[in-house]
Amino acid sequence: MHIKILAIGKTDDKALTQLIADYIKRLSFYVKFSLEIIPDLKKAKNLSETQQMDKEGSLILNKITTADTLILLDEGGKQYSSVAFSEYLQKHMNSGIKQLVFVIGGPYGFSDALYARANGKLSLSKMTFSHQMIRLFFIEQIYRAFTILKNEPYHHR
Template sequence: MKIKLITIGKTDRQEIKALQDLYTQRLERYVNFVELNIPDLKNTRKLTEAQQKDKEGTLILKELQPGDKLVLLDENGKMFTSVGFSDYLQKEMNSGLKQLVFVIGGPYGFSEEVYRKAQGKISLSKMTFSHQMIRIFFIEQLYRGFTILKNEPYHHR
Protein backbone atom coordinates (compact mmCIF):
# COMPACT_ATOMS: atom_id res chain seq x y z
CA MET A 1 0.00 0.00 0.00
CA LYS A 2 1.11 3.53 -0.74
CA ILE A 3 0.29 6.46 1.54
CA LYS A 4 -0.07 9.95 0.14
CA LEU A 5 -0.40 13.11 2.22
CA ILE A 6 -1.87 16.08 0.39
CA THR A 7 -1.32 19.47 1.98
CA ILE A 8 -2.30 23.03 1.10
CA GLY A 9 0.37 25.71 1.31
CA LYS A 10 4.07 25.43 1.90
CA THR A 11 5.99 25.08 5.13
CA ASP A 12 7.96 28.30 5.42
CA ARG A 13 9.81 27.64 8.69
CA GLN A 14 13.06 25.72 8.24
CA GLU A 15 12.83 24.21 11.73
CA ILE A 16 9.43 22.73 10.96
CA LYS A 17 10.55 21.53 7.53
CA ALA A 18 13.61 19.82 9.06
CA LEU A 19 11.44 17.83 11.50
CA GLN A 20 9.00 16.97 8.75
CA ASP A 21 11.86 15.70 6.58
CA LEU A 22 13.28 13.68 9.48
CA TYR A 23 10.05 11.75 10.06
CA THR A 24 9.38 11.39 6.35
CA GLN A 25 12.81 9.83 5.92
CA ARG A 26 12.21 7.45 8.84
CA LEU A 27 8.76 6.53 7.54
CA GLU A 28 10.08 5.52 4.14
CA ARG A 29 11.62 2.39 5.74
CA TYR A 30 8.11 1.03 6.27
CA VAL A 31 5.85 2.27 3.51
CA ASN A 32 5.87 4.03 0.16
CA PHE A 33 5.05 7.54 1.40
CA VAL A 34 4.60 10.63 -0.74
CA GLU A 35 3.71 14.15 0.28
CA LEU A 36 2.06 16.32 -2.33
CA ASN A 37 1.91 20.02 -1.61
CA ILE A 38 -0.68 22.14 -3.37
CA PRO A 39 0.52 25.78 -3.42
CA ASP A 40 -1.52 28.44 -1.66
CA LEU A 41 -4.11 30.09 -3.87
CA LYS A 42 -3.25 33.52 -5.23
CA ASN A 43 -5.43 36.63 -4.85
CA THR A 44 -7.62 35.14 -2.13
CA ARG A 45 -8.72 38.54 -0.82
CA LYS A 46 -11.32 38.63 -3.57
CA LEU A 47 -12.64 35.18 -2.68
CA THR A 48 -15.16 34.21 -0.04
CA GLU A 49 -14.25 31.36 2.32
CA ALA A 50 -16.58 29.06 0.36
CA GLN A 51 -14.98 30.03 -2.95
CA GLN A 52 -11.50 29.41 -1.54
CA LYS A 53 -12.55 26.00 -0.18
CA ASP A 54 -14.11 25.12 -3.56
CA LYS A 55 -10.95 26.06 -5.48
CA GLU A 56 -8.73 24.12 -3.07
CA GLY A 57 -11.18 21.21 -3.20
CA THR A 58 -10.94 21.04 -6.97
CA LEU A 59 -7.15 20.89 -6.73
CA ILE A 60 -7.30 18.18 -4.05
CA LEU A 61 -9.75 15.98 -5.95
CA LYS A 62 -7.69 16.31 -9.14
CA GLU A 63 -4.88 14.44 -7.35
CA LEU A 64 -6.96 11.35 -6.58
CA GLN A 65 -6.70 8.15 -8.59
CA PRO A 66 -9.49 5.61 -9.07
CA GLY A 67 -9.51 3.25 -6.11
CA ASP A 68 -7.84 5.69 -3.69
CA LYS A 69 -9.30 5.91 -0.20
CA LEU A 70 -9.63 9.56 0.82
CA VAL A 71 -9.33 10.36 4.54
CA LEU A 72 -9.52 13.93 5.80
CA LEU A 73 -7.65 15.25 8.81
CA ASP A 74 -10.59 17.07 10.31
CA GLU A 75 -11.42 18.37 13.77
CA ASN A 76 -14.69 16.39 13.71
CA GLY A 77 -13.03 13.12 12.75
CA LYS A 78 -12.50 9.94 14.71
CA MET A 79 -9.81 10.11 17.38
CA PHE A 80 -7.37 7.25 17.92
CA THR A 81 -4.73 6.31 20.41
CA SER A 82 -1.39 5.63 18.74
CA VAL A 83 -1.96 1.87 19.08
CA GLY A 84 -5.49 2.27 17.70
CA PHE A 85 -4.12 4.21 14.74
CA SER A 86 -1.57 1.46 14.05
CA ASP A 87 -4.45 -1.05 14.05
CA TYR A 88 -6.28 1.19 11.57
CA LEU A 89 -3.20 1.24 9.29
CA GLN A 90 -2.91 -2.55 9.49
CA LYS A 91 -6.57 -2.97 8.57
CA GLU A 92 -6.14 -0.71 5.54
CA MET A 93 -3.05 -2.63 4.42
CA ASN A 94 -4.87 -5.96 4.86
CA SER A 95 -7.80 -4.70 2.75
CA GLY A 96 -5.69 -4.72 -0.40
CA LEU A 97 -6.02 -0.98 -0.80
CA LYS A 98 -3.58 0.41 -3.34
CA GLN A 99 -3.33 3.97 -2.03
CA LEU A 100 -4.50 5.63 1.17
CA VAL A 101 -4.71 9.41 0.78
CA PHE A 102 -4.78 11.72 3.78
CA VAL A 103 -5.47 15.43 3.33
CA ILE A 104 -4.69 18.45 5.47
CA GLY A 105 -6.94 21.20 4.17
CA GLY A 106 -6.45 24.91 3.82
CA PRO A 107 -7.16 27.57 6.44
CA TYR A 108 -10.95 27.25 6.12
CA GLY A 109 -11.18 23.47 5.89
CA PHE A 110 -12.69 21.46 3.07
CA SER A 111 -15.31 22.06 0.39
CA GLU A 112 -18.59 20.16 0.47
CA GLU A 113 -17.46 18.17 -2.57
CA VAL A 114 -14.32 16.98 -0.76
CA TYR A 115 -16.41 15.98 2.27
CA ARG A 116 -18.73 14.00 -0.03
CA LYS A 117 -15.83 12.13 -1.65
CA ALA A 118 -14.09 11.38 1.65
CA GLN A 119 -14.32 7.85 3.02
CA GLY A 120 -13.22 8.83 6.49
CA LYS A 121 -12.18 11.62 8.82
CA ILE A 122 -9.51 11.52 11.52
CA SER A 123 -8.88 14.09 14.23
CA LEU A 124 -5.47 14.28 15.88
CA SER A 125 -6.75 16.41 18.77
CA LYS A 126 -9.62 18.54 19.96
CA MET A 127 -7.14 21.41 19.89
CA THR A 128 -6.42 23.46 16.79
CA PHE A 129 -2.89 23.39 15.37
CA SER A 130 -1.29 25.36 12.56
CA HIS A 131 -1.33 23.67 9.17
CA GLN A 132 2.45 23.56 9.30
CA MET A 133 2.64 21.87 12.70
CA ILE A 134 -0.08 19.30 11.99
CA ARG A 135 2.10 17.90 9.18
CA ILE A 136 4.84 17.02 11.66
CA PHE A 137 2.37 15.54 14.13
CA PHE A 138 0.68 13.42 11.48
CA ILE A 139 3.85 12.14 9.81
CA GLU A 140 5.29 11.32 13.23
CA GLN A 141 2.12 9.36 14.09
CA LEU A 142 2.37 7.45 10.81
CA TYR A 143 5.96 6.59 11.70
CA ARG A 144 4.96 5.64 15.25
CA GLY A 145 2.13 3.48 13.89
CA PHE A 146 4.49 1.46 11.72
CA THR A 147 7.01 1.02 14.53
CA ILE A 148 4.16 -0.31 16.69
CA LEU A 149 3.21 -2.77 13.93
CA LYS A 150 6.83 -3.92 13.70
CA ASN A 151 7.06 -4.15 17.51
CA GLU A 152 10.01 -1.76 17.55
CA PRO A 153 11.00 0.19 20.66
CA TYR A 154 10.14 3.71 19.41
CA HIS A 155 6.69 3.46 21.03
CA HIS A 156 6.84 2.18 24.58
CA ARG A 157 3.67 0.32 25.46
Protein backbone atom coordinates (compact mmCIF):
# COMPACT_ATOMS: atom_id res chain seq x y z
CA MET A 1 0.00 0.00 0.00
CA HIS A 2 1.06 3.55 -0.69
CA ILE A 3 0.21 6.31 1.79
CA LYS A 4 0.00 9.78 0.33
CA ILE A 5 -0.63 13.11 2.00
CA LEU A 6 -1.96 15.97 -0.10
CA ALA A 7 -1.58 19.38 1.53
CA ILE A 8 -2.49 22.88 0.43
CA GLY A 9 0.31 25.47 0.58
CA LYS A 10 4.02 25.24 1.18
CA THR A 11 5.75 25.12 4.56
CA ASP A 12 7.77 28.29 5.06
CA ASP A 13 9.54 27.27 8.25
CA LYS A 14 12.86 25.57 7.50
CA ALA A 15 12.95 23.80 10.86
CA LEU A 16 9.52 22.28 10.25
CA THR A 17 10.52 21.31 6.72
CA GLN A 18 13.61 19.51 8.08
CA LEU A 19 11.61 17.64 10.73
CA ILE A 20 9.01 16.59 8.16
CA ALA A 21 11.78 15.34 5.86
CA ASP A 22 13.28 13.36 8.75
CA TYR A 23 10.01 11.53 9.48
CA ILE A 24 9.40 10.90 5.77
CA LYS A 25 12.84 9.28 5.60
CA ARG A 26 12.05 7.14 8.66
CA LEU A 27 8.72 6.09 7.15
CA SER A 28 10.42 4.84 3.99
CA PHE A 29 11.58 1.77 5.94
CA TYR A 30 7.96 0.73 6.57
CA VAL A 31 5.74 1.87 3.73
CA LYS A 32 5.71 3.61 0.39
CA PHE A 33 4.94 7.19 1.41
CA SER A 34 4.72 10.58 -0.26
CA LEU A 35 3.82 14.14 0.66
CA GLU A 36 2.54 16.25 -2.21
CA ILE A 37 2.11 19.98 -1.78
CA ILE A 38 -0.55 21.74 -3.82
CA PRO A 39 0.47 25.39 -4.22
CA ASP A 40 -1.61 28.12 -2.61
CA LEU A 41 -4.18 29.65 -4.93
CA LYS A 42 -3.14 32.79 -6.77
CA LYS A 43 -5.17 35.91 -5.93
CA ALA A 44 -7.02 34.04 -3.17
CA LYS A 45 -7.88 37.34 -1.50
CA ASN A 46 -10.23 38.05 -4.40
CA LEU A 47 -12.16 34.82 -3.73
CA SER A 48 -14.87 34.12 -1.19
CA GLU A 49 -14.24 31.30 1.30
CA THR A 50 -16.57 29.03 -0.69
CA GLN A 51 -14.83 29.84 -3.98
CA GLN A 52 -11.46 29.16 -2.39
CA MET A 53 -12.65 25.81 -0.98
CA ASP A 54 -14.15 24.86 -4.37
CA LYS A 55 -10.95 25.70 -6.27
CA GLU A 56 -8.77 23.85 -3.76
CA GLY A 57 -11.21 20.94 -3.86
CA SER A 58 -10.89 20.71 -7.65
CA LEU A 59 -7.09 20.73 -7.40
CA ILE A 60 -7.21 17.92 -4.83
CA LEU A 61 -9.73 15.85 -6.79
CA ASN A 62 -7.44 16.09 -9.84
CA LYS A 63 -4.66 14.42 -7.81
CA ILE A 64 -6.61 11.28 -6.89
CA THR A 65 -8.05 8.32 -8.74
CA THR A 66 -11.38 6.58 -8.28
CA ALA A 67 -9.53 3.63 -6.72
CA ASP A 68 -7.91 5.77 -3.99
CA THR A 69 -9.26 5.69 -0.46
CA LEU A 70 -9.61 9.35 0.50
CA ILE A 71 -9.51 10.49 4.14
CA LEU A 72 -9.93 14.15 5.06
CA LEU A 73 -8.18 15.58 8.11
CA ASP A 74 -11.17 17.43 9.48
CA GLU A 75 -12.12 18.77 12.90
CA GLY A 76 -15.36 16.79 12.70
CA GLY A 77 -13.58 13.52 12.00
CA LYS A 78 -13.05 10.50 14.22
CA GLN A 79 -10.27 10.73 16.79
CA TYR A 80 -7.96 7.83 17.64
CA SER A 81 -5.31 7.10 20.21
CA SER A 82 -1.93 6.29 18.67
CA VAL A 83 -2.48 2.55 19.20
CA ALA A 84 -5.99 2.69 17.69
CA PHE A 85 -4.63 4.69 14.73
CA SER A 86 -2.01 1.97 14.11
CA GLU A 87 -4.86 -0.57 14.05
CA TYR A 88 -6.78 1.71 11.65
CA LEU A 89 -3.79 1.74 9.28
CA GLN A 90 -3.37 -2.03 9.61
CA LYS A 91 -7.03 -2.55 8.69
CA HIS A 92 -6.54 -0.45 5.53
CA MET A 93 -3.38 -2.39 4.62
CA ASN A 94 -5.22 -5.69 5.12
CA SER A 95 -8.09 -4.52 2.90
CA GLY A 96 -5.86 -4.63 -0.17
CA ILE A 97 -6.25 -1.00 -1.21
CA LYS A 98 -3.41 0.33 -3.32
CA GLN A 99 -3.36 3.94 -2.15
CA LEU A 100 -4.57 5.63 1.02
CA VAL A 101 -4.72 9.41 0.58
CA PHE A 102 -4.97 11.80 3.51
CA VAL A 103 -5.78 15.45 2.76
CA ILE A 104 -4.79 18.48 4.79
CA GLY A 105 -6.97 21.26 3.42
CA GLY A 106 -6.63 24.99 3.23
CA PRO A 107 -7.58 27.52 5.91
CA TYR A 108 -11.33 27.27 5.26
CA GLY A 109 -11.65 23.51 5.10
CA PHE A 110 -13.03 21.35 2.31
CA SER A 111 -15.49 21.79 -0.53
CA ASP A 112 -18.78 19.93 -0.66
CA ALA A 113 -17.38 17.94 -3.61
CA LEU A 114 -14.47 16.70 -1.46
CA TYR A 115 -16.78 15.75 1.40
CA ALA A 116 -18.94 13.84 -1.08
CA ARG A 117 -15.93 11.95 -2.48
CA ALA A 118 -14.25 11.22 0.87
CA ASN A 119 -14.24 7.72 2.33
CA GLY A 120 -13.80 9.09 5.84
CA LYS A 121 -12.74 11.93 8.11
CA LEU A 122 -10.03 11.92 10.74
CA SER A 123 -9.38 14.49 13.48
CA LEU A 124 -6.06 14.75 15.27
CA SER A 125 -7.40 16.92 18.07
CA LYS A 126 -10.21 19.19 19.14
CA MET A 127 -7.56 21.92 19.16
CA THR A 128 -6.73 23.89 16.03
CA PHE A 129 -3.19 23.69 14.65
CA SER A 130 -1.57 25.56 11.78
CA HIS A 131 -1.71 23.73 8.47
CA GLN A 132 2.08 23.68 8.44
CA MET A 133 2.42 22.14 11.92
CA ILE A 134 -0.28 19.53 11.35
CA ARG A 135 1.84 18.02 8.57
CA LEU A 136 4.63 17.28 11.05
CA PHE A 137 2.25 16.01 13.73
CA PHE A 138 0.40 13.72 11.35
CA ILE A 139 3.48 12.30 9.62
CA GLU A 140 4.98 11.62 13.05
CA GLN A 141 1.79 9.77 14.03
CA ILE A 142 1.96 7.64 10.89
CA TYR A 143 5.58 6.81 11.75
CA ARG A 144 4.57 6.05 15.35
CA ALA A 145 1.78 3.78 14.07
CA PHE A 146 4.25 1.68 12.11
CA THR A 147 6.62 1.39 15.07
CA ILE A 148 3.65 0.21 17.16
CA LEU A 149 2.71 -2.37 14.52
CA LYS A 150 6.32 -3.62 14.48
CA ASN A 151 6.57 -3.66 18.30
CA GLU A 152 9.49 -1.25 18.19
CA PRO A 153 10.40 0.83 21.27
CA TYR A 154 9.62 4.28 19.78
CA HIS A 155 6.13 4.27 21.32
CA HIS A 156 6.14 3.68 25.06
CA ARG A 157 2.85 2.41 26.44
